[in-house]
Amino acid sequence: MQAMLLDALQRIVGGANVLTGDNCVPYETDWRGRYRGKALCVVRPGSTQEVAAVVQACAAARVCIVTQGGNTGLAGGATPSDAGTQVVLSLTRMQSIREIDTENDTLTVEAGCVLQTVQDAAAGRERLFPLSLAAEGSCTIGGNLATNAGGTQVLRYGNARELCLGLEVVTASGEVWSSLRGLRKDNTGYDLRDLFIGSEGTLGIITAATLKLFPVPAAQVTAFTALPSIQAAVQLLQMARSHLGAGLTGFEVMNAHSLQLVATHFPNQPLPLPLDAPYFVLLELSDTISEPHASGMFERLLEHALHDGVMSNAAVAQSLQQSFEFWSLRESIPLAQAEEGLNIKHDISLPISRIAEFVATVGGQLETEFPGARLVNFGHLGDGNLHFNLQAPAGVDAVEFLHTHQASCNRLVHDAVHARGGSISAEHGIGQLKAAELQRYKPELELQLMRAIKQALDPHSLLNPGKVLI
């Protein structure tokens, strides 16, 4: 039976594009190395028609399919089970940009195209595709959509979902549904697009998408600010929204410890301000007029903030190079964390009005429960999204700390998030990592509705079983 399926798959995609044995290894482990699976084979189709034929062949054999893009996910959503019975469908050969329509400000691209390639293609036509995240050099747009990726520009441009106007999807029965029409308004029936987006390959296989493009800002200016508290950061966000409107394209918060880690592990990175405040915020302003215009707007905002005591110090980047350095500090935090050792990670969101109280209360509880452990608190405050991570106390073995305390720390943080109406997965999705947590925190009615939809669109549970819903 398996041999027959392998034969069929080879006929569809060509022998060179069906990998078996050790050739599958790179596709069987997730990026962070937390999950290790075993695939029946890896299939690399080169077109939507090939994807459809692969799905039909798998469906006929009742073999499950795990779709994979750049394999950079953080929740194990693209790793097969260890049973050796699932087919990994890698979309990385499908990477062509099918169309750029500058008059409609849209770009249609295949799912396996790397995010940075999409950004570059847009830039080549003097347009902006604003989705931006750490893995942009290797993640694919299909994966971004399957997980509804977030990143640093959500505040202004929205998540991956908001950046997508249409999809091409291969259904669980191997048929091709397309809404690649580039329409900004279309009220003709149920919103299938948004249902497939964020479903992590469990309802259908995204093979292409039509994305929104934006004008390239005339200028981007960044500021690095020191603040007396996280509550002040929330106040600064309010002021920035009011002063800058949609010009505010980035608002990233970092506690002093997270920057201290960067200073320790990457000492060559210049620090724009002394690390003598508890919190720091990186603001980015995108302006349609000019750099002096943007700087003037920033100066007015920062004067107000300083006057009101919301901010204690600020540096405005004087050059593109300095802007790059500010962003680099922020983006180095996860790497500096890793250098310091494994840590207990969270990807939470809260109503912004609850953040200050949450950080004070739960930060205190973590200090009590895990004495000496260090909070690495940073994230996209403008979206209410924090990576509220806990690092072992100095001198304590990080691996042992993780293994001993991860479950109880996750429980404490996630219970507190849940109690405040927050989300236990703001931007990384559920995958395998949080499938059990989902069962704990989602109301049973919502799980029932999700299961009913799964049953309706994938009645034989062939698509990415064991992910999201278990």
Next chain:
Amino acid sequence: MQAMLLDALQRIVGGANVLTGDNCVPYETDWRGRYRGKALCVVRPGSTQEVAAVVQACAAARVCIVTQGGNTGLAGGATPSDAGTQVVLSLTRMQSIREIDTENDTLTVEAGCVLQTVQDAAAGRERLFPLSLAAEGSCTIGGNLATNAGGTQVLRYGNARELCLGLEVVTASGEVWSSLRGLRKDNTGYDLRDLFIGSEGTLGIITAATLKLFPVPAAQVTAFTALPSIQAAVQLLQMARSHLGAGLTGFEVMNAHSLQLVATHFPNQPLPLPLDAPYFVLLELSDTISEPHASGMFERLLEHALHDGVMSNAAVAQSLQQSFEFWSLRESIPLAQAEEGLNIKHDISLPISRIAEFVATVGGQLETEFPGARLVNFGHLGDGNLHFNLQAPAGVDAVEFLHTHQASCNRLVHDAVHARGGSISAEHGIGQLKAAELQRYKPELELQLMRAIKQALDPHSLLNPGKVLI
């Protein structure tokens, strides 16, 4: 059986809130008077719990439910069938604003609240709720979400869907699902919110929503411009997006004939420009700084446009009063049309890059097919959305013209829209009006997926049968 159900409903909502006989009449006809139904009764619950109990009672009796808000829909989606067997569930008693969270920039409101009340409540806390459309004084937010309403600010702020962060929904089985959490990022499972939004009461009953608020712009400036062609309008849109970025909050196109109708039927309305160009565009710029700043930005744009021949004339509003007059011209077009007589209406969208060719080609075909008939072409060009309406030739009886030619005119326009990847219902939804058209234009696979979802969430087809899917 029916008597038992009426008894049960009276016990749930009180006798005064179950209407029968002639008291039902206002709820049995749609706003445009195109559909006339007959309800078993009208039920007016006062709380989500009452809605749930009503649905449970109806489900037990296998009686269908037609949910109604402000009854301003344009597609007959809230009108019951004429069989006298369906319960109309009116949500207009549920109109409280449950919470305004200015720090989170969210507002939570019950479905029956009138849109304008939501706008006013936001304004009262120095926030903007940007959804804006002609019926805002009587339509309800629940109806806006059930139909994914559009309007004049979509270009900048999106449709109703993009303005909603969470919902409270009573399911077909009478259970209450809530996601009223005010989160901007939440990747924990399938996007039920966007599935209920735009489903026109066929998948669940929206009882409350958490909406996004925005900063109030410091200034809003409008310009009224004359253009040599619709292609020039598309070019002006590109220039305006590039110059004004997210400051561009309105971009409405009108052909000369549509403004001529306003001049004829509402002669007291001042015209800012002579009607000697084929097309006109109203632009709105919202600015975070000041009115002089906004005017300066506008002037630079208009100078460029004039220099490039994209525009032949322009007037920039010199006061709020004049801005109001500009908008009033645009908003008077549907009323002026109605004064002139019934006309054959469309609510189409296209990729913006296809609009000029579409208008030229299809406009020509209409001239040939319906000699002397007059095209009333206006709409939200910034979203690719046109109300591409056809009015009887001068002196011809409008009612007779409509009855004779509506079907063939709809066919010509919708076929042409479909051939160009457009939508036959950009912002008004499907309801009854376009349910047959949907069967014609939607791919069978998409209809199957929609039916599977309907079956999954409403297995006994109790919610708004005969609408959207037939």
